[in-house]
Amino acid sequence: MTGATKTRRRRPILIALATLGALVLGAVALYRFVPPPQTWLMTTRLVQGEGRDYRWRSLDDISPRLVEAVIASEDATFCAHHGFDMKAIEKALQNNARTEKRGRGRIRGGSTISQQTAKNVFLWPGRDWIRKGLEAGYTVLIETTWGKRRIMEVYLNVAEWGPGVYGAEAAAQHWYGKSAADLTPREAARLAAILPSPRRYQAASPGPYVRRRASRIQAAMGTVRNDGLNACVSR
Incomplete structure (x- = not known):
């Protein structure tokens, strides 16, 4: 086989x-300025018959308390890392190894808000290694360009906050009957508290677990604000 033939085949x-x-690259560049119209998860849930309440809002129209709450609960080093929190990943791996050895306990994730955003916007739900590899690539891209x-x-606009409920505005209306701009610290903390399992827990009438978790988040929100851990998103 000649070199020319190989070149033609490649x-x-x-x-x-x-x-x-x-x-x-085009999609990443476009969504730097344009709201994503749909995500894989939205499409999947819609096909399953759950509906779709998705109301995009500028960050200026979302309560700063919700920003503080999700940083406190999901990613305390959001403003410091470049997409990946290696300490959180290491802790998650150690915890999950112990959980697997014991045969009981809760599996923890070490994903940052950046990783979750990349997954939510560009990829399908799941935990397979192909998706995780793509997630890492998209995370680097959005950290670099967005x-x-x-x-x-x-993130606040595409996160799932209940069956068929996506984003802060839809969540605030669904759970509290108000705009995301008007969320109180307690309401913001409760919304952040249900993020890991928004289809299992309720923000408006929470059970003991969500109340305890929300209380810890609300206490940590003061640290986020006072220590400037939200400085990268503040104006």
């Missing part, structure tokens, strides 16, 4: 890879 593969790369404020804005 050309369609190279073109396909270049096209895929251009689509990925910046922290945009990542937080997108």
